[in-house]
Amino acid sequence: MPVIETERLSFRELSREDFEDLCEILQDPEAMTAYEHAFSDAEVWEWLGRQQGRYCRYGFGLWAVTDRLTGEMVGQVGLTMQPTPYGRELELGYLLKRRFWHLGYATMAGEACLSYAYDQLGASRVTSIIRENNWASRRVAERLGMTPGKTFVKHYYGVDMPHIIYSIEVPAKAYSREGQG
Numbered sequence: 001m002p003v004i005e006t007e008r009l010s011f012r013e014l015s016r017e018d019f020e021d022l023c024e025i026l027q028d029p030e031a032m033t034a035y036e037h038a039f040s041d042a043e044v045w046e047w048l049g050r051q052q053g054r055y056c057r058y059g060f061g062l063w064a065v066t067d068r069l070t071g072e073m074v075g076q077v078g079l080t081m082q083p084t085p086y087g088r089e090l091e092l093g094y095l096l097k098r099r100f101w102h103l104g105y106a107t108m109a110g111e112a113c114l115s116y117a118y119d120q121l122g123a124s125r126v127t128s129i130i131r132e133n134n135w136a137s138r139r140v141a142e143r144l145g146m147t148p149g150k151t152f153v154k155h156y157y158g159v160d161m162p163h164i165i166y167s168i169e170v171p172a173k174a175y176s177r178e179g180q181g
Helices: 016-026 041-058 105-119 135-143
Strands: 009-013 062-067 073-084 087-096 125-131 147-156 159-169
Touching: 009 041, 009 073, 009 105, 016 041, 016 073, 016 087, 041 073, 062 087, 062 105, 073 105, 073 125, 087 105, 105 125, 105 135, 125 135, 135 159
Parallel strands: 087 125
Antiparallel strands: 009 062, 062 073, 073 087, 125 159, 147 159
């Protein structure tokens, strides 16, 4: 059952059947540049379990995003609660299969998730926590109207990774782009 539907995209909870699609993303060294490594099968299963746990705990997480015309999963986009040195943040995250990069899917999916955050969750602020050198994700955040703010360093796989917290603040119900996506 879809969590979100737009004219072109459908969002649903990830399931065990999505393992191969997740591997296409999470085991692609180029797609995972911001993470400094491609995932093993065990790490993909752990990732899937973490998303399913988020659905139970919060009612949201990263969702499978499919193209409604083809039915193919293009990636995973959604909302998560993320710790930062400044407190927990509602974060919009997006990871797409590389063959769907530069086709507008991240922006379309991001718009739908922002609407969901405002209209369904009553959020007034949404962030995207992006590695400083991840220019493609930074451009998506900027297209969504987010602006860069505070920075911090994440320590992941022995690497210090500077991150920027992009954010957008909009009163609940004020963000709605009918006909978009």
